[in-house]
Amino acid sequence: xIHGGDxxxxxxxxxxxxxxxxxxxxxxxxxxxxxxxxNEGINSLTRYPDIQYRGVLKGLKEYTDCxxxxxxxxNGAAEIIDLVxxxxxxxxxxxxxxxxxxxxxxxxxxxxxYSYLKEEFNCKDSLKNEYAQLSYDYEDILNKxxxxxxxxxxxxxxPNGNIIDKGxxxxxxxxxxxxxxxxxxxxxxxxxxxxxxxxxxxSVKRYKCLFIIxxxxxxxxxxxxxxxxxxxxxxxxxxxxxxxQNPWNINCFAEVAARHVLKDSAYIEKSKEWIRExxxxxxxxxxxxxxxxxxxxxxxxFVLCKLNGLAFEKGLAFEKGxxxxxxxxxxxxxxxxxxxxxxFRGLDKQYIRLAIKDRSSNEKLVAMLESLxx
Ligand SMILES: Cc1ncc(COP(=O)(O)O)c(C=O)c1O
Numbered sequence: 001x002i003h004g005g006d007x008x009x010x011x012x013x014x015x016x017x018x019x020x021x022x023x024x025x026x027x028x029x030x031x032x033x034x035x036x037x038x039n040e041g042i043n044s045l046t047r048y049p050d051i052q053y054r055g056v057l058k059g060l061k062e063y064t065d066c067x068x069x070x071x072x073x074x075n076g077a078a079e080i081i082d083l084v085x086x087x088x089x090x091x092x093x094x095x096x097x098x099x100x101x102x103x104x105x106x107x108x109x110x111x112x113x114y115s116y117l118k119e120e121f122n123c124k125d126s127l128k129n130e131y132a133q134l135s136y137d138y139e140d141i142l143n144k145x146x147x148x149x150x151x152x153x154x155x156x157x158x159p160n161g162n163i164i165d166k167g168x169x170x171x172x173x174x175x176x177x178x179x180x181x182x183x184x185x186x187x188x189x190x191x192x193x194x195x196x197x198x199x200x201x202x203s204v205k206r207y208k209c210l211f212i213i214x215x216x217x218x219x220x221x222x223x224x225x226x227x228x229x230x231x232x233x234x235x236x237x238x239x240x241x242x243x244x245q246n247p248w249n250i251n252c253f254a255e256v257a258a259r260h261v262l263k264d265s266a267y268i269e270k271s272k273e274w275i276r277e278x279x280x281x282x283x284x285x286x287x288x289x290x291x292x293x294x295x296x297x298x299x300x301x302f303v304l305c306k307l308n309g310l311a312f313e314k315g316l317a318f319e320k321g322x323x324x325x326x327x328x329x330x331x332x333x334x335x336x337x338x339x340x341x342x343x344f345r346g347l348d349k350q351y352i353r354l355a356i357k358d359r360s361s362n363e364k365l366v367a368m369l370e371s372l373x374x
Pocket of ligand 1: 075076077158215217226227
């Protein structure tokens, strides 16, 4: 499995319900504003969607404060990622990161450079010292950009959840703007940071080099609706992407979702309150698990952890040298799916990623992990 979210193989297909810690979806679930208006979707099934998606664009404009002509709509963020990468011959990928960047680049025959995140120690911020930190290597990105047409990076980055430091990034932004390079920033998880200042959507107006990717998938808990969007003031790039798309790629239910959930301020506020409370609590409890060596500071709704490889006893079985593979199997037996992180470039079998969910599920997971003592 190259992605999280496989609740089927060891779960539903065997008649078992597993608690999914491998995909990072807001536990507040589908917004009521979508459910209350779902009939609009049913009533419009017999006609084609507006091929210009004017209602959706109006909603996006209000949500992001960006002009309607800056948007390109996709069947999930995945379609936008694929098509924006397809527009380039060479790409710098900041890794470890969402595996589709590399898969798409290879599919389109793009030549690839990599810039690895680096572990940061002794930060000025005490919270940052409490947890491990993987940060962008801004200098390395700037150097390697000279060899490529575009760079792609996550903000927050999956799987570790760090965010771009805007001060450090300014040099990269100016360089790309003056040298016709494209910066693709995947903001699929941006709302979980709780602060819109962390987004680059606002800078799209000033910088044509920016291309931002977002979706309803994670924060609005709708991976099944398949709705994502790109934002850029680079008319040529937006036109190029649109030229590669099929007409009516957004179905009528996704259209209804986009028109309603983006203005559901009650859902948005409640979700931000949940992550504000649950993230520090969950991180702290993971730190106390004996076989977790490092918990990485995150601004998203997921946490990267490094296992320390120590032996621990589980029931009668004595597992020597725990790694993600062994832990995955134990968790499945206990009713949980976790994300093995070894297929992220730069990580190995010592790493796992866990979603942050509702209080009760988090407590169950932590209690289960605690029960697997050394
Ligand atoms: C960083 C990142 N971007 C994009 C996506 C894909 O999102 P979507 O389901 O909207 O295509 C994912 C899914 O896991 C992701 O982790």
